[in-house]
Structure formats: C-alpha cells, structure tokens
Amino acid sequence: MDKKVTVVGAGNVGATAAQRLAEKALCDVVLIDIVEGVPQGKALDLTQASAIEKHDAQIIGSNSYEESANSDVVIITAGIPRKPGMSRDDLISTNAGIMKNVTEQIVKYSPDATLIIVSNPLDAMCHVAYEVSGFPKNRVIGMAGVLDSARFRAFIAMELNVSIENTHAFVLGGHGDTMVPLPRFSTVSGIPITELLSQERIDALCTRTANGGAEIVGLLKTGSAFYAPASSAVEMAKSILFDKKQILPCAAYLQGEYGFQDLFIGVPVKLGKGGVEEIIEIKLTDDEMAKLKKSAAAVEELKGVLAKLK
Ligand SMILES: NC(=O)C1=CN([C@@H]2O[C@H](COP(=O)(O)OP(=O)(O)OC[C@H]3O[C@@H](n4cnc5c(N)ncnc54)[C@H](O)[C@@H]3O)[C@@H](O)[C@H]2O)C=CC1
C-alpha cells in the first residue's frame, strides 16, 4: 500500500486500531510494543485474518523502531490504563516517561509523520510529545473529542430511539472530568438536541458522556475502553492519510485561539494531509466559555505536574 501507519503500544487500543486500519485497507501497519513477542504475534494473527477479511495491508510487529521508518501517521497508545477508582491524571508520571521514550524513537525514524496521541492523561501527553518531538504544532494531535463525541452520539441515539447515523455531537475541552459537551452543536439530522430533549435529560446525557470512560472502567475492572477509542484514532488517521479535511474535535495546540496560550485542549479542527490545517473558532456562550476555561485550568494544572517531573 502507498500509506504507512505505525501504532505504538500493542495492547487493547493499539491492537484494535491496527486491526481497523488493516481491515479498512487504509494503509500498511507497523505495530510496536516493548513486550517481546506480543506485537509480532498480533501482527501475524492479523495477517492470517486478512485471508478471510480480504485486504492486502501488510502488518508487521516489532520491538524496535526501524520498521516504522517513514510512517505517514504514528498513533501512540503506549502506556498504562487506569483501574477502577483511579483518574486519568493518576497515570501522568508513568505515562510521561513512556511518551518521552516512544516519541524520541519515532522522530528518529519518521521525522515527517503526524502524531496522533492516545495515551492518558491525554492533553498532558500531547504536551510531552510536542516538546520531545520538536514537531510543528499542526503535526501533534490528541485523540479525545472524537471519542467523547461518539459517546454523546450513542447516548443521544439511545435516548431518542433514532439511528446513530443521524446524530452529530461536539464535545470540547480537556479529556477529563471537566470535558465540555456542547448540546447547542449536537444534532439529530441537523436538529439541535435542545429542540428535542428537556434540559434535565440533556444534562443527564452530558454527565454520562463526561463519565463515559469511567463507566467502562467500572464495568471492565481490569482496564479501560478500547473499541471506540481505536475507532476514533483510526477516523482521525483516515482524514489525514486521505486528506479528507474532516472537521473533528481534537486536542490541538492553541496559541491564542479561544483565548488560550500554549495549551493542548479539545477544539474543532480541520484534519487533512497537513495534520491540523485549521482550528475552527466557534462563538461560545458565556456559560460554555466558563466551562471551557475550567477545563483548560485542569490541563494547565497537569502542565505544572509535568514541569515538576522533569
Ligand atoms: N485518549 C483517549 O481517549 C483514550 C486513552 N486511552 C489510554 O491509552 C493507553 C493505552 O490503553 P490500552 O491499550 O487499553 O492499554 P494496554 O495496557 O492494553 O496497552 C498498552 C500497551 O503499551 C505498551 N507499552 C508500555 N510501555 C511501552 C513503551 N515504552 N513502548 C512501547 N509500548 C509500551 C504495553 O506493553 C501495552 O501492550 C492508556 O494510557 C489509556 O489510558 C485509552 C482509551 C481512550
């Protein structure tokens, strides 16, 4: 294939993302992990499945980065997931070290790649990858808003008993407890949900969305969600690889947009061959802006934790 994506971390999110990339025949895939045998075993298993799934994507597993050379996109999922009772922020010290190490290796072999960061705490990990890579801001992007919006869409479809295909939703802000679902911009066939649901029900769906990750951690007990996270990262990769210019909520590095400076946070962006090709600034109400500021303050706090870890 003429496109190549490396997925770092061959665990739940990484292996599922590799499967989706290959089975959608989007690109060749290199799957990397530190655990010996795991990326190789999963790559071989996926290759054997391709006989039945009918695609020609090459899938290679490795413990080193040579095979990743010249990737168009790199999805970084390496790191530990949380367990019940933990917040994503509790992962910061372990995952910051892993993110630094992985990013150093990636840039050595794929200096022109666009990075899609998945590891948590997401917005803080974007800061680590951005600083360590030295990449321009348009080529370091965090996956969170696509997932959080997919959750919101699922809850809207369940509530109204309509096709999830008809739903659209926007969740902005950091990927933590303070994320900001935006009902005004969340629609069913173009109709804002504010026209279709009571404020009380909307509030309930927003709360469930903000707790969407924790709800699944509570059910799984041994780790966190991975099917929808993998789908979300692949959706972003597809828009970049095929220059689709989709407008998706992603963590992007803001330099003045929405009034924030030097901060990764979820906002609507245009994703194409150039990575983040545009940050879309929508006019928010005072209440929405206050929520976004609160969410930004939580990310700022994590930036402070990162500075102390150095
Ligand atoms: N941004 C988001 O919306 C989401 C983020 N996540 C985060 O993604 C991360 C991965 O989650 P899962 O795949 O469920 O975890 P997992 O434990 O199944 O997989 C993580 C993999 O990373 C590998 N790894 C650890 N250190 C590494 C290193 N230095 N180099 C290469 N590989 C390394 C591990 O061996 C493991 O196979 C977690 O931090 C989780 O919190 C998960 C879901 C959604």
Ligand SMILES: O=C([O-])CC(=O)C(=O)O
């Ligand atoms: O909840 C977690 O720890 C994993 C994650 O970010 C999500 O599923 O939204």
